[in-house]
Amino acid sequence: MTQTVDQSAFRGALGRFASGVTVATTVLDGVDHAMTASAFTAVSLDPPLVLLCSHKTSRFHDAVLDSKIWGISILAEEGMAASAWFAHKGRPLESQFEGIAHHRAESGVVLMDQSLAWLECTTETVVDAGDxxxxxxxxxxxxxxxxxxxxxxxxxxxxxxxxxxxxSEKTVYEGGA
Incomplete structure (x- = not known):
């Protein structure tokens, strides 16, 4: 049975899930691609696996599928301007990193300096999931x-x-079950 979900309620429910903010990057044929992503999470510690969702119409999407390498910069609070910039559609590819502190990882992908942590990844599995x-x-x-x-x-x-x-969670819980 197919059930129709109210799109406004669906988006509102998802918006109430607080998330960290990342910038995902890839490089294809010497051209850097980037996008802001909150749809990112750990999958496995052993082996180390992470998950990233990419909108099918973004420039990043086709580039990361072809390159099969990507970086994740887990942004610190000071990375807010970079997050907003990489969420902006239509920014010029060739100059998108100008004025943003970054470095290149061993794999060749760009990683943001205003980050708490960085990951370099190789695509292992691709799953079609709606848009x-x-x-x-x-x-x-x-x-x-x-x-x-x-x-x-x-x-x-x-x-x-x-x-x-x-x-916080670092406090030892001394209560009963």
């Missing part, structure tokens, strides 16, 4: 910055960051 493609990547490289600790978050179309609480 998106799900990429599952084998992690081939990873790095973290210990001098930054404020993640960039996204919730209901707004950027934010965390508020640290003394009763």
């Amino acid at each position: 998106h493609t799900v990429l599952i990547g084998a992690v081939t490289g990873a790095g973290v910055r210990d001098d930054l600790d404020d993640p960039l978050l996204y919730y209901r179309s707004h950027y934010g960051t965390i508020v640290r609480r003394p009763d």
